[in-house]
Amino acid sequence: MFKLKLQHTFLYKTGIIFLFLMFFGQVQAQNFIIHKVEDGQSLRDIAKIYHIAPSDIVKYNADLATGASLQPGQSILIPKPDAVIKPADSIKLADKPVDYKYHTVGDNETLFSLSKQYHSKIEDIVKLNNVEGYDIKLGQILIIPIYPDENAPKVIDTLKYTYYEVQPKQGKWRVAYDHGITIDELERLNPEIVGQTLKIGQKLVVPKFIASKEPVRDEKHYIYHDVQPKETLYSLSKQYNVSIDDIKKLNPEVAENGLKFGQTIKFPKHKDFNDEDSTNKITDFDKKINELIQPQDTMQAQAYTGNSEPIKINLLDSMRLDKVYRLAILLPFKLKEIDNTSDICDNLVDNKILSYYSGIKFAIDSLKQLGLNVNYDVFDTQGSPYVTGKILEITDLSDYDFVIGPVKKDNIDKVAHILEYDNTPVAVHHYKGDQKFRNLVVTTTPNKDLELHMIQYIKEQAKDKSIKIIYDPTQKTIADSLAVKLDVPVTKIAGKETKKGLSIYVDDIKKGIDSQKDNYVILLSNDDSFIFTVLSTLNSLNNNDNITLFTLNDKRLYEDDTNDRMNIFLSNLNYHFPAKMQRLIDPKLAKKFKETYHTLPDFTAINGFDTTFDLLVRAANADNLFEGLQKIGRTTQTSKVYLYRHNPETGFQNQGSVILKIGKDLDLHKVE
Numbered sequence: 005m006f007k008l009k010l011q012h013t014f015l016y017k018t019g020i021i022f023l024f025l026m027f028f029g030q031v032q033a034q035n036f037i038i039h040k041v042e043d044g045q046s047l048r049d050i051a052k053i054y055h056i057a058p059s060d061i062v063k064y065n066a067d068l069a070t071g072a073s074l075q076p077g078q079s080i081l082i083p084k085p086d087a088v089i090k091p092a093d094s095i096k097l098a099d100k101p102v103d104y105k106y107h108t109v110g111d112n113e114t115l116f117s118l119s120k121q122y123h124s125k126i127e128d129i130v131k132l133n134n135v136e137g138y139d140i141k142l143g144q145i146l147i148i149p150i151y152p153d154e155n156a157p158k159v160i161d162t163l164k165y166t167y168y169e170v171q172p173k174q175g176k177w178r179v180a181y182d183h184g185i186t187i188d189e190l191e192r193l194n195p196e197i198v199g200q201t202l203k204i205g206q207k208l209v210v211p212k213f214i215a216s217k218e219p220v221r222d223e224k225h226y227i228y229h230d231v232q233p234k235e236t237l238y239s240l241s242k243q244y245n246v247s248i249d250d251i252k253k254l255n256p257e258v259a260e261n262g263l264k265f266g267q268t269i270k271f272p273k274h275k276d277f278n279d280e281d282s283t284n285k286i287t288d289f290d291k292k293i294n295e296l297i298q299p300q301d302t303m304q305a306q307a308y309t310g311n312s313e314p315i316k317i318n319l320l321d322s323m324r325l326d327k328v329y330r331l332a333i334l335l336p337f338k339l340k341e342i343d344n345t346s347d348i349c350d351n352l353v354d355n356k357i358l359s360y361y362s363g364i365k366f367a368i369d370s371l372k373q374l375g376l377n378v379n380y381d382v383f384d385t386q387g388s389p390y391v392t393g394k395i396l397e398i399t400d401l402s403d404y405d406f407v408i409g410p411v412k413k414d415n416i417d418k419v420a421h422i423l424e425y426d427n428t429p430v431a432v433h434h435y436k437g438d439q440k441f442r443n444l445v446v447t448t449t450p451n452k453d454l455e456l457h458m459i460q461y462i463k464e465q466a467k468d469k470s471i472k473i474i475y476d477p478t479q480k481t482i483a484d485s486l487a488v489k490l491d492v493p494v495t496k497i498a499g500k501e502t503k504k505g506l507s508i509y510v511d512d513i514k515k516g517i518d519s520q521k522d523n524y525v526i527l528l529s530n531d532d533s534f535i536f537t538v539l540s541t542l543n544s545l546n547n548n549d550n551i552t553l554f555t556l557n558d559k560r561l562y563e564d565d566t567n568d569r570m571n572i573f574l575s576n577l578n579y580h581f582p583a584k585m586q587r588l589i590d591p592k593l594a595k596k597f598k599e600t601y602h603t604l605p606d607f608t609a610i611n612g613f614d615t616t617f618d619l620l621v622r623a624a625n626a627d628n629l630f631e632g633l634q635k636i637g638r639t640t641q642t643s644k645v646y647l648y649r650h651n652p653e654t655g656f657q658n659q660g661s662v663i664l665k666i667g668k669d670l671d672l673h674k675v676e
C-alpha cells in the first residue's frame with residue numbers, strides 16, 4: 005500500500021509539471037528540463053550539473069521555495085540558461101530588482117493586485133511586458149520584477165525558530181555553525197540566500213534551541229553556564245579549567261549531540277573534581293596533544309599528563325566522521341599555457357604545481373579511505389589576479405571549511421581579504437606580503453624559527469662541550485648575536501677579507517679547537533671557498549671524532565650530491581642542521597603513490613600530502629580548523645613537522661622543524 009502511494013504521488017507531481025509546461029506553450033516548454041532527483045543529490049549538486057545557480061532552480065519550483073527538502077525520485081524543473089530571465093539592458097526600471105518571476109494572469113487579477121502581491125511597481129511590469137493601455141488578460145504570461153519587502157517578516161513557527169541579524173564579517177558557514185546547523189539547512193530555511201552572499205543586518209530564520217525540562221540545580225557543587233554563540237568545548241574547558249572529557253561526562257547530552265547555542269550545561273565548582281573514570285585528568289589542555297607521530301601503519305599523538313611519561317593518542321580514531329568537510333583548492337596550474345606548448349609531457353612532469361596538487365589529492369583520497377567525508381573543488385587561478393578576482397566574484401568561497409592556496413602574494417591578498425570577513429581559513433605555503441590577515445594559515449616554517457630550534461638544541465647539549473663559532477667577515481653581526489643567544493661560553497673564530505675574496509687562516513682554526521673536549525662548531529658563511537677551507541681543516545683535525553659541525557639553516561649548499569669529497573667531510577664531522585622537512589620519503593607512501601600516479605613522489609608532492617593531511621586531521625578533531633590549529637600541538641607527518649603559532653592579527657604560522665644529521669653511511673638521519 006505504501007509503495008502504491010509513493011507511485012501515485014510521483015505520477016501526480018510529474019503530471020503537474022507536464023501540465024505546467026503545456027500551459028506555458030510549446031516555446032516555453034523547450035526552455036525547461038525535467039530532472040529526476042537521485043539519492044544523495046543536493047540542490048548545489050544539481051545546479052552544477054546544469055551550470056546554473058541554485059536560486060534559478062528554486063524560483064521555478066514552488067515547493068523548494070517553501071523550504072522543502074529534495075527527495076529521491078522527485079521531478080523538478082530545470083531552466084535552460086536561456087530560460088533564466090534577463091531583461092534587455094535598454095529597459096530602465098525604477099530600482100534594481102532582486103529577482104524576476106513568471107506569472108500567469110488569473111481571474112480578476114490586475115496590475116495593481118500583482119504589484120501588491122510581488123511588492124513590485126506597476127510601471128516596471130508595464131515596461132518589461134510592453135503592456136498597452138495598462139490592460140492585462142486572463143492567461144497572459146508576465147515577467148514580474150521582485151523587490152524586497154522590508155516590512156513583511158517571514159511567517160515562522162516561533163516555538164522552533166527565531167530571527168537572527170547577520171553581523172559584520174559573518175558568512176553562511178559562521179551563521180550555520182553558531183546555530184548548530186549545516187549551510188544546506190540554513191539555505192532551506194532562507195531560500196533567498198541560495199547562491200547569494202550574506203549582507204550585514206540581513207535577517208535570517210534560524211532554529212531556536214529548546215532546552216529540556218531543567219532538573220533541580222545543585223548550586224552547591226556545580227556552576228551552570230548558558231552556551232553563547234561561538235563558544236566551543238575547547239574554550240569552555242579553558243574557561244572553567246576542566247577537561248573536555250569531564251564536560252561530556254557531566255553533560256551526557258553534549259557527548260551525544262554536541263554543543264548547542266542556548267544550551268545550559270554544568271561545570272564542577274571545586275578544582276579537585278574527579279570521578280571514578282578520571283584518575284589522570286589533564287588540566288592543561290594546551291599540553292594534551294603534544295606530538296603527532298606517523299608510524300608505518302597509524303598516526304598517533306603524544307600527550308603529557310603532569311610529570312608522567314607521554315601517552316599516545318590516535319588522532320585518526322578520534323576524527324569526526326559524521327561531518328562533510330569542503331575544501332577549495334586555488335592553484336596556478338596554467339593549463340592553457342601547457343596546452344599551447346609542443347612539449348606537453350615534459351611540462352606536466354616538471355610542473356611543481358601539479359606535483360603539489362597530486363600530494364593534496366592523495367592526502368584527501370587516503371583520508372576518505374579512513375571514512376572521512378571530504379568534498380573539494382579545484383580552481384585554476386592561472387597565476388593571475390584578474391582570474392582570481394573572477395573566481396571570487398562567481399564563487400562563494402566562504403561556504404568551504406577552508407581554502408588551500410593561492411600561491412602568489414597578490415592573489416593571496418585578494419582571497420584572504422575577502423574571506424577574512426567570513427572567518428574562512430586560507431592555507432598557503434608561504435606569504436611574503438606585508439598585509440595582516442587573521443584568517444591566514446602559513447604552512448611552511450620561517451628561517452628564523454629554524455635558527456631558534458638549532459640554538460635551543462645546542463644550548464641543551466652544550467654541557468661539557470667547547471662551543472666555537474667560525475664565520476666570515478660578512479657574518480660578524482650574526483655571530484655576535486648568536487653568541488649572546490647561546491648564553492654559554494663561546495669562542496669566535498673570524499675569517500678575513502682579502503683581494504682574492506673571503507678566507508680564513510688554518511692556524512686560527514687549529515688554535516680554536518680543544519683537543520681535550522668535544523667541540524661544537526657552528527659555521528656561518530655562504531661563500532663556497534670559505535666553506536671548503538673550513539670543512540677540509542676541521543676534517544683533518546677530527547682524529548678523535550670530537551668535532552661536530554652545525555649550521556643554522558637548511559640551505560642545500562652543504563649537500564652537493566656530485567661532490568663526494570665534500571659529503572665525506574660532512575659525514576666525518578657528524579654535520580647537524582635544522583630543516584623544514586625530513587627529506588626522507590616513507591617507502592610505503594612512495595609505493596602507494598606510484599601505484600596511483602605511476603611515478604614516485606618528489607618532495608613537492610610530499611609537502612602537499614603532509615600539509616593537507618595535517619590540516620584535515622586537525623579540523624576533524626575539533627569544531628573547525630582554527631580550533632584544531634590551536635588545541636593540537638606539535639604534529640609530525642611522513643616528512644614535515646607542524647607546530648602553529650597564533651597571532652590574533654596575522655593568523656597562524658607554522659614553526660615546526662626537525663634537526664637532521666649526515667651519518668657515517670652518508671645518509672640523512674633525524675636527530676630531533
